[in-house]
Amino acid sequence: MSQDERIRVAIVGAGIAGLTLAVALNALDKDHKITIDLYEAAPELSEIGAGLNVWYRTWQVFRNIGLGDALIPLFDHYPDLKPRVVFEVRKADQKNGFKIVDIMKDGGALRIHRADLQRTLIKHLPLPGSNVIINSPCTLHLSHRLTNYTPISTASISPHSGPVTLHFSDKPPTTCDILIGADGLKSTVRQLFLTRLPDPEKYKPYLEPVWSGTIAYRGLVTKEELREKFPGHRALDLPGVMYIGKHKHTVVYPIGGGKLINVVATIHDKSKDGTTLDGPWNSEATQSEFYDQFVGWEEEFQALINCIKRPTKWALQSLKHLDVFAKGAVFLMGDSAHAMVPHQGAGAGIGIEDAYIFATLLTHPSSPRRFSPQHISHLAHIYNTVRVPRAIAMSKASIKQGYLYILGTPGFEGVREGEDVPKDMLVKIFREVEGNWSWTTSDPEEDRRKAVELLETGMVRL
Numbered sequence: 085m086s087q088d089e090r091i092r093v094a095i096v097g098a099g100i101a102g103l104t105l106a107v108a109l110n111a112l113d114k115d116h117k118i119t120i121d122l123y124e125a126a127p128e129l130s131e132i133g134a135g136l137n138v139w140y141r142t143w144q145v146f147r148n149i150g151l152g153d154a155l156i157p158l159f160d161h162y163p164d165l166k167p168r169v170v171f172e173v174r175k176a177d178q179k180n181g182f183k184i185v186d187i188m189k190d191g192g193a194l195r196i197h198r199a200d201l202q203r204t205l206i207k208h209l210p211l212p213g214s215n216v217i218i219n220s221p222c223t224l225h226l227s228h229r230l231t232n233y234t235p236i237s238t239a240s241i242s243p244h245s246g247p248v249t250l251h252f253s254d255k256p257p258t259t260c261d262i263l264i265g266a267d268g269l270k271s272t273v274r275q276l277f278l279t280r281l282p283d284p285e286k287y288k289p290y291l292e293p294v295w296s297g298t299i300a301y302r303g304l305v306t307k308e309e310l311r312e313k314f315p316g317h318r319a320l321d322l323p324g325v326m327y328i329g330k331h332k333h334t335v336v337y338p339i340g341g342g343k344l345i346n347v348v349a350t351i352h353d354k355s356k357d358g359t360t361l362d363g364p365w366n367s368e369a370t371q372s373e374f375y376d377q378f379v380g381w382e383e384e385f386q387a388l389i390n391c392i393k394r395p396t397k398w399a400l401q402s403l404k405h406l407d408v409f410a411k412g413a414v415f416l417m418g419d420s421a422h423a424m425v426p427h428q429g430a431g432a433g434i435g436i437e438d439a440y441i442f443a444t445l446l447t448h449p450s451s452p453r454r455f456s457p458q459h460i461s462h463l464a465h466i467y468n469t470v471r472v473p474r475a476i477a478m479s480k481a482s483i484k485q486g487y488l489y490i491l492g493t494p495g496f497e498g499v500r501e502g503e504d505v506p507k508d509m510l511v512k513i514f515r516e517v518e519g520n521w522s523w524t525t526s527d528p529e530e531d532r533r534k535a536v537e538l539l540e541t542g543m544v545r546l
């Protein structure tokens with residue numbers, strides 16, 4: 085099939101979701117019916133460093149799109165279903181901190197350096213001259229910030245039906261058949277998409293993300309330095325530690341082949357939940373500022389802060405629960421569709437599943453080899469049917485998990501930071517946390533099969 089006749093997919097945003105989609109399309113496109121243009125606003129695909137928690141469910145997606153061998157050496161342990169400790173949880177907002185429970189999960193949590201994952205995805209892009217078997221040729225366009233998209237003909241009936249023209253700042257326009265918005269939390273594609281739905285007023289609250297009222301201090305600790313400053317520190321040997329207290333919790337786990345420890349320390353102010361953030365959503369922070377937030381916490385926790393010279397500070401934002409991710413030939417994916425608070429460690433995982441489901445649908449043998457607006461519109465309905473409920477459920481579960489971590493659920497109203505709480509109450513809370521992760525070993529193929537069934541039976545129609 086000549087390249088001119090192929091279905092032209094434009095992916096806007098080369099974050100985890102956009103990169104995964106390009107890799108998944110190439111892996112599944114056995115009929116060679118797709119070409120990919122990947123547009124990224126940044127001038128280079130810089131590798132951002134911090135930890136990422138990958139659950140066994142997400143691992144299965146990576147394996148199914150051919151990344152298994154490349155990723156296995158980068159995880160902190162082999163991906164299997166052995167029961168493992170995910171976190172030792174400690175009540176740490178007091179000098180004499182103590183262990184509450186070990187949170188166990190079959191398969192544990194696979195921890196990876198984000199830069200390692202991103203590098204692996206980039207290596208597997210079907211770019212000319214790469215070592216990858218190329219089914220769907222991909223062109224990477226850096227320094228391409230999308231500013232608008234328009235139907236190719238002004239006579240076109242719907243602004244969502246392909247083909248569409250893409251407009252960029254300082255770059256000539258181009259065209260595509262299908263537009264994927266994988267451009268993150270502040271997605272331009274989402275904003276354009278929602279204002280062009282039949283009921284744009286309804287979607288005004290979804291244009292911008294909202295602040296969850298939580299600030300996260302993030303940083304990496306080298307094991308070498310921690311060993312020197314605090315010999316025998318438990319974070320040196322454990323697969324994960326969670327330090328909790330009233331309104332605050334911190335997640336700590338090793339990444340980067342065990343040399344580094346990822347630290348994410350959060351502080352929640354319920355009165356700010358749902359408000360719009362005033363000021364930058366991420367910035368540099370000082371060690372002393374970080375320290376001041378955790379005065380009186382147990383010594384081993386403070387030792388971690390002591391090893392983070394240049395922490396960063398992030399306002400955790402999320403998107404209200406959007407009920408439509410696709411229409412016509414425009415699809416939203418990853419944070420662009422469903423940015424969520426990170427308390428289930430699943431935001432990227434859900435974006436990876438979006439990519440997998442979309443790639444499955446478009447490459448399925450019953451999807452035509454040429455672009456058909458009616459068929460793509462049909463795929464949009466299936467994508468909404470399968471992805472919207474999954475993402476909303478996970479976003480809700482993430483919010484709930486966050487309140488459990490910080491003793492923000494009923495029964496803990498009177499508790500203040502640093503106060504003793506009966507251990508049995510704490511154990512109960514963290515057993516609930518453990519139970520809320522039961523989905524992590526479930527099979528992503530169930531959603532994939534559901535999508536394929538809807539496609540084959542034509543049960544979701546315009």
Ligand SMILES: Cc1cc2nc3c(=O)[nH]c(=O)nc-3n(C[C@H](O)[C@H](O)[C@H](O)COP(=O)(O)OP(=O)(O)OC[C@H]3O[C@@H](n4cnc5c(N)ncnc54)[C@H](O)[C@@H]3O)c2cc1C
Nearest residue numbers: 097099100101125137230267268418419429430431432433
């Ligand atoms: C503290 C914290 C911890 C987290 N931990 C986890 C975890 O353990 N596990 C997990 O699964 N998830 C986690 N997440 C969530 C995860 O980081 C995100 O869900 C994920 O990175 C989103 O990926 P994305 O590709 O959708 O968006 P992004 O990574 O934001 O990528 C979007 C890309 O689009 C580009 N772009 C933006 N606008 C334009 C434009 N107009 N034109 C062209 N390009 C554009 C950007 O430059 C960027 O490269 C965490 C989040 C936070 C904040």
